[in-house]
Each structure stands twice: as C-alpha cells, then as structure tokens.
Amino acid sequence: MNAPVPSPAALRLRDVSIILCTRERPDMLRGALAAIAAGTDPEVEVIVVDSASTDSRTREVALQAGTRYVRTDTKGLSIARNLGLDSSDRPIVVYTDDDCSPTPGWIEALLRAFEDEQITVATGRMLDHELVATDVPPTERIVYRSAVRGLDAGHGAVMAFRRDVLQTLGGFDDTLGAGRYLAGAEDLDIFCRALAAGGTAVFVPDSVVLHVNTRNPVAYRRLMRGYGLGLGALVGKWWRLSPKVGARLTATLAVRSGRRLARSAKNRGRGARDELAMVEGILRGYLRSRHLRLSGSTFVDEHPPTPIRLPAVPRPADSPS
Template identity: 25%
Template sequence: MTDMTDMRASVVVPCYSEKRWEQLKAAVASAWAQEPRPERVVVVVDHNPALLERAARELTGTTVVANASERGASGARNTGVEHTTSPFIALLDDDATARPGWLAGLLAPFADPSVVGTGGAIAPAWERGRPGWFPDEFLWVVGATYTGMPTELAPVRNVWSESMAVRREAFLAVGGFRVGFGKVGERARPEDTELCLRMGRPGNGYGGGRWMYNPAAVIDHFVPAGRSTFRFFVTRSANEGRGKIEMARLNPGQESLGAEQSYARELPRAAVRALLSGRVGRSFALVAGAGAAGVGAGYEWAFGARRPKAMEPAVA
C-alpha cells in the first residue's frame, strides 16, 4: 500500500494536434506552477511525429514521450503513467489550464487510505461566449461541471479524466484505461467512468476503494466555437447515450448506470422550471438533450451488441 507520508505526484498531459500548441504550453506551465510542485510533468504525444519533435525541443524540463499504445487518449494516458514513479498521478488535458491549488486539492483526499482516486471542478472557457439556451444540467456536453454535482468535498461514483488523480499502484493493478474505448473521432465512450468503476470495485487486484470529488480543485477547459452549436449539443448527447450502454456491457451491475438513472429523473423537472422562468430555449434544449441521449442509448442497446465488446487494458 502507498506510504501516506510520501505524497509525491506527477502530472500526465496527453496531446495529439499542433493546432493546440499554445494551449498545450499553457497546460504544461500551469502544471509546473502547482504547489506542491510535481515531481515530473509527462507530455504524451499521440501518433504525431512533428508534434513529438517540437514538444521535445521546446518543452524544456518536461518529459516528452510518444504514445506507445494505439491511437487515442486512453493509450496516451497509460503511456504517461508508465513514465512516472511517484505514488500519485494527476491527469490534465492539453486544452485545459489548472488554477492555483488544483494539485493540492486533488491530493488532499488521499490522506484517507480508502481513496483510490479524486477529481476536481471544471469551468468552461467559451471561445465565443456561452449560448443563452445552453442548460446548466448539460454542461458535461462540453466537458464541464454541471448542475447536480456536489458543491463540497464528497464521495462520487466517478470523475473525469481531464482533471483526475489516482493512486499509481491502484491504477496499474486494474490495467489502466481500457485502450480503444475512449473518445476517438465522433464517438464518445466514457473511458474515465469505466476506469472509476473498475478501480472502485472490490476484487479488482487492488482491493477497491472510493472516489472523491473536490470542487476546490479547479481547471479551466477550453470550449471551441464549434462545440457551442445546437447540432453539436444534440450529437454529443446521442453519442453519450450510446457510450454509456457500451460501458454498462463491460461493467454489469446497478452501479454502472445508477447515477445516469437518477440524473435522467431530474431532467423533466429542470425543463419545467426553465419554462416557468421564461427560459424557453433552455427548456427545449433540456428536452432535446435528454431525447437524443435516449435515442443513442436505445440504438446501442438494440444494435451495438453485434460489435466486439472489447479491448483489454494496456498497462500491465
């Protein structure tokens, strides 16, 4: 088990596109600026030789490696963890910046030895401003903290990989992220939730444990203009519905979709409240988002079983 007097942490940042170069530099700088200072910041380049060469040349003091697994953020994050030795690993996306206190906030709950992982709050940084119709309950569509999440330190089923910390030994014991299951292209598979379920389950090779959410650990996550359209909103909601059914097939049991079922029961009430307060656009978006997620889930339930179930974790 982890020596609780040893709170050393490293930060892993996956990346894949030179178009995000300035954002990547900002993400890395924000990681190095944390207190406590990370033991190591590892940038993992996902099958992009030109970006790999540039990052290795310009990100001085930072460990830069190529994704040794198949394309995708899951394999990249696994590769990054393999290049660390600290007992705790924090994950940060290349289009996000960590605010002061982020790493300390993620590490604090690990004082409890039953905690295997933590996550923090994610604030959307809209490129062109937030659309007036965009519901608070659907901010997860753009990878941000949404209404319904805890407002103080609390146990949760899962957190998100763009702002996550794990016990390295627990992460390795379950095999890391399930390679091939993450967000590739237009598909949205919840690789972070799937990992949280496996790490939290007893008999997983480590012993299981709790996940904690600390809203005091905050990152700002860039939301490009293309993700603030209604078309993206509906498409992303449908893909999330499909992805959650895929996840449930890999992790049978009530805990797989229990949180989603509770969330879905709240959406009609939220739509009514928005309508009564004169926010017709938000009310319509709540209905449309819920409907799209339901259609996606139904499609995956009816036809998805014909596809191969799965992909073994990559980390030994």
C-alpha cells in the first residue's frame, strides 16, 4: 500500500527508508550498519536486502542490528534494489552500499534537497575512508536536467529518490549492475532515465559516505571491465530510445576515455590497463545490448540467474501451556 506523499515542506526523517543491498559480506555489512546507526536518526527506516547470499550470516547481522531484512533468491544488484523499493512505503528512498560508512548528517542533507518540489533525485559525495577533513576539497551543489548529464549526476553509494517517481520509471534495470554480465552503470542508467523523463537531479556535497576499497589490482580491473559493460549497454539502449541522446553519450564517453588513456600512458601507471579494460567492456556491452529486447526504457531480463534458495529458518517451538 502506497503512503501519501507529503508536501515538500512537510517531509520528515520518518518519511525516509535507507535501502542497503548486500551479498556475502556480513562483516562489511556489520560495519556499514554500525555507521548508519551512529549517524542517522532512529526515525529513519533501514532495510537490508540480501542479494541471494549462500548462507544465513547476512540475515543474522541484519536482524542483530534491528533492521528490516528482506531477501531475493535471484542475485543481481538491480534486482535487490528493486526489492528494496517495493519493500518501502515511505516517500523518500535512499540507497547506499555495504562498503560505505555514512557520516552524521548525510540523510538530513539529502532530505533538504527534496524541499524543492522539482528535485526527483539527490546524490552525495563518496570519499576514501582514509581521508581526513582537511583533505576534502570544497564542492558546490550542482543541478542536472538533461539525460546526458546523468553520467555525472552521482553514483550508487549515496543516491536518493522520490519513491513514486522511481516506481513510475519502472525501477532499476534488472539486467544491469553487479551480479549480472552487464555488471555496472545501473545507477547512471536510472539517472539518465529520470532526467529524460523530465526530472531534476541535484548533487548534495554535504551528504558524505566514506568508501572502503578492498579490491586488489586484478579484482579492480575486473570491476572496471564490468562498469564498461554496463556503460556500453546504456549507450546501446539510448541509441534505440533516442539516437540524439545516444550520439551525445557516445561522444562524451569517447572523449573521456581518450583523455584518461592519454593521462595513464603519460604517467606509465597500471591505470592504462584499467582504462583499456573499461573501453573493452564498453564495446562488448554495446554489442550485447543490440541483442536485448527493450520494454519501455529497460531491457527484458530473458535469462535471470538461477535462484539460490536457503533452507527455511525454523520457527521457535511453542511455549508449553
């Protein structure tokens, strides 16, 4: 049942659900939930979405922290994010990740953005967890209105939406994101779609999460290739939805990739190999997208992953009368 949407000025902390999707990382989840508890008002609902973990540890951590726990047996970050969306009845949904530690005031900063009734998406800053306050450069609030600017609007580590708008858009594209072959860009895809539908996004620098990088060089290169696969599919999608937008997205990515490759080659670092992995991913993702059917502005998920089902959790025995 959908809750009525309060007027912008009437939005309160109790109107917010935090949705944290996770898979097979109970220790990181425990840290993220501790940071949320330390820096977030208890009126804010926290929903942990288990993306087809193969054991019960995620459930145990979520319940020990006093959060709502829901599970999907089909892995995929977008699938999990959509389950979180369907599990909330609050007007504002905020997404973060299990490798991020939100800082105090992050929710309040996002909520203030929605006092402007034109704002449908708000994003914040993701910083390396080893930075100290003096290392953080000043950043200004930025407003985005065109579909192409969705590439710059933010990232999935800290993003907030009006729930009704996100539902109207059809949620996240199930075929994009971690856990799928097209393993990235589900966040940029929804930003582009929201802006193309007439929405407005705003970057809120005062909403900050600290990110912990746990990947070695090989895993990071795999991550970059996955991002590229998703970006390539995003571009391929827009060539079909709007060739004008598709052309602008293609040009933007080509220029940026070229610049990053040139810088990496000049510095003779491993960054060049990472950039090449992303470019390879973009090309493969674009080619893959040409074989996917579209339904509205999302790809049809014709081959979802095989469900991973856990044994039913036994219910406590009835107390003797």
